[in-house]
Amino acid sequence: MHFFVDIIWKVYILVSMTRPLMTNERGKTALKSLRKIKPFIQASLNVTKKRCGNPRCRCAQEGPLHEVALLTWKEENRTRTLYVPVKLRQEVERWVQEGKLLKRLVAEVSQAQREFLTSKKKLRKSNKG
C-alpha cells in the first residue's frame, strides 16, 4: 500500500514538473516574487501621540506626550487596533510592507491570467479564420 502511494506521489511530482504553467511572462514573473514572500500582515501601522492616563505623569500637564504605535485593520467592517511595542515596530512595519507587496502581486497575477485568457480567445478566433 505504501509503495503504491509512493509511486502515485512520484508520478504527481513528475506531471506537475512537466506540465507547463498556464500563464504568460507577466504571470511567471509575479509568481516568482510570490514564492519569495516573507511574513506579512494586511493592516496599517500608525504612530500617534497619547496621554497615558496616569494623573501624576508628565504628560498629564505639560508633556511631551507618549508615542504609541497602533496596528489598524478592518474586520467584518469594523476597524480593529492593536498596540505594537517599540521593540517590534520596525519588524511590524516590514510585515505591513510585505502585505502591500502581496496585494500588488495578487492583482498582478490576476491581470496576467485575464490577459492569458484573452490571448487564447484571440488565438482561437484567428485559427478559425
Ligand SMILES: [Zn+2]
Ligand atoms: Zn504619561
